[in-house]
Amino acid sequence: MKKLTNSQQLMERAQKIIPGGVNSPVRAFKSVGGTPPFIMKGKGAYIWDEDGNRYIDFVGSWGPLILGHAHPEVIAALKSVIDNGTSFGAPTKAEITLAQMIIDRVPAVEMVRLVNSGTEATMSAIRVARGVTGREKFIKFDGCYHGHGDSFLIAAGSGALTLGEPNSPGVTKGTAGDTLLAKFNDIDSVENLFKHNQNQIAAVIVEPVNGNVGCIPPQNNFLKDLRSLCTQNNALLIFDEVMTGFRIASGGANELYNIDADLLTFGKVIGGGLPIGAYGGKKEFMSEVAPAGPIYQAGTLSGNPVAVSAGIETLKRLTPDSYDQLETLGAQLENGIQSMINQHGFPLTQHRVGSMFSLFFTTKSIHNLDDVNTCDISKFNEYFHGLLDRGVYIAPSQYEAGFISLAHTQEIISDVLEKIEDSLKEVFNS
Ligand code: KE4
Numbered sequence: 001m002k003k004l005t006n007s008q009q010l011m012e013r014a015q016k017i018i019p020g021g022v023n024s025p026v027r028a029f030k031s032v033g034g035t036p037p038f039i040m041k042g043k044g045a046y047i048w049d050e051d052g053n054r055y056i057d058f059v060g061s062w063g064p065l066i067l068g069h070a071h072p073e074v075i076a077a078l079k080s081v082i083d084n085g086t087s088f089g090a091p092t093k094a095e096i097t098l099a100q101m102i103i104d105r106v107p108a109v110e111m112v113r114l115v116n117s118g119t120e121a122t123m124s125a126i127r128v129a130r131g132v133t134g135r136e137k138f139i140k141f142d143g144c145y146h147g148h149g150d151s152f153l154i155a156a157g158s159g160a161l162t163l164g165e166p167n168s169p170g171v172t173k174g175t176a177g178d179t180l181l182a183k184f185n186d187i188d189s190v191e192n193l194f195k196h197n198q199n200q201i202a203a204v205i206v207e208p209v210n211g212n213v214g215c216i217p218p219q220n221n222f223l224k225d226l227r228s229l230c231t232q233n234n235a236l237l238i239f240d241e242v243m244t245g246f247r248i249a250s251g252g253a254n255e256l257y258n259i260d261a262d263l264l265t266f267g268k269v270i271g272g273g274l275p276i277g278a279y280g281g282k283k284e285f286m287s288e289v290a291p292a293g294p295i296y297q298a299g300t301l302s303g304n305p306v307a308v309s310a311g312i313e314t315l316k317r318l319t320p321d322s323y324d325q326l327e328t329l330g331a332q333l334e335n336g337i338q339s340m341i342n343q344h345g346f347p348l349t350q351h352r353v354g355s356m357f358s359l360f361f362t363t364k365s366i367h368n369l370d371d372v373n374t375c376d377i378s379k380f381n382e383y384f385h386g387l388l389d390r391g392v393y394i395a396p397s398q399y400e401a402g403f404i405s406l407a408h409t410q411e412i413i414s415d416v417l418e419k420i421e422d423s424l425k426e427v428f429n430s
Pocket of ligand 1: 062119145211212240241268400
């Protein structure tokens, strides 16, 4: 058992003045139990808590730290940018650089707006879709998480699902009524909604690879069929690539599955760990955004020079070789776990797309949230703590994905595989 005295004391103090002691619910370890380690620093593939415990990190701040923590060149670049000031509320050259880098990498993006979080990006994308179509309803998928905007907190994934509150109080009936729910990898469920809501649906928003119910790739032609259904019904297809963008490929799911969405949202990696989000897509739609067009969206710190610089320095270091390296490490982890499952008969299923992965505590094949709900959460929780005690930090929820960074090495993955095997043997008493 790790010594967590300082973290326990800090958590007691934090809970008195911050709701649940955290500034984002999933960090509170509510579903896995125990005290969350308060993190003091990160370097490469490692993080250290306030009690001096070191962990191999597979959360990476929920995706942004694809280069690893405190990359020396990113930090150096940030220090020089900060010396020139932190924010001006005026246009800066670097915003053009980052916007162009996004456009150059993501085939479907012709124009892009920078914001401060993934939530702002998805909220804005839905507003654009409603603005350009004049329609009010939109389709999301059970368990997909698009941030904490009111209209998304209907059957939401990630922390909402982890805490068992996929529909949040405070969301009005009127708002909820415009959010239609379909099932991921079930194109008939989408077709039915279009049939029963003719000419009322502005958009379909989807995590092209689900990451907030664990990692679930699209099956067969699901994304292609989604694209055709949206086109046939004059609705916009929105790829929420806040998690998959620049993670599963340089051009995200847009490139990997060769499907052009009308609008796409980003976050995480493009800020290299600083607060950022972005939405973009066809110029036809994005040129309707204020002040070019009438659809309003704004932000005091949008395009912040420090966050933009962290994003530029991160994207600069994501080369084709980087994705080959992430694929190699991801395959090593997946193959290692698969051989344990085969050898010990562990009742587990796993999914991986590049450096994004999940281990599900069920033998059911996983296509969407319904299948994830068959997982044995208590066994997952035991596994989580077994790894944490062995110095491996994975997401504190079965309904989250894990992330490998370029700072992870084959040696680190081999070491982690041993720890995973020990933890699983403990959980399944084998
Ligand atoms: P933020 O507002 O948290 O920057 O982004 C919201 C968001 C939108 N879309 C997708 C696909 C996302 O994964 C997210 C945020 N992801 C979660 C992790 N599952 C953030 C972690 C948290 O809520 O603390």
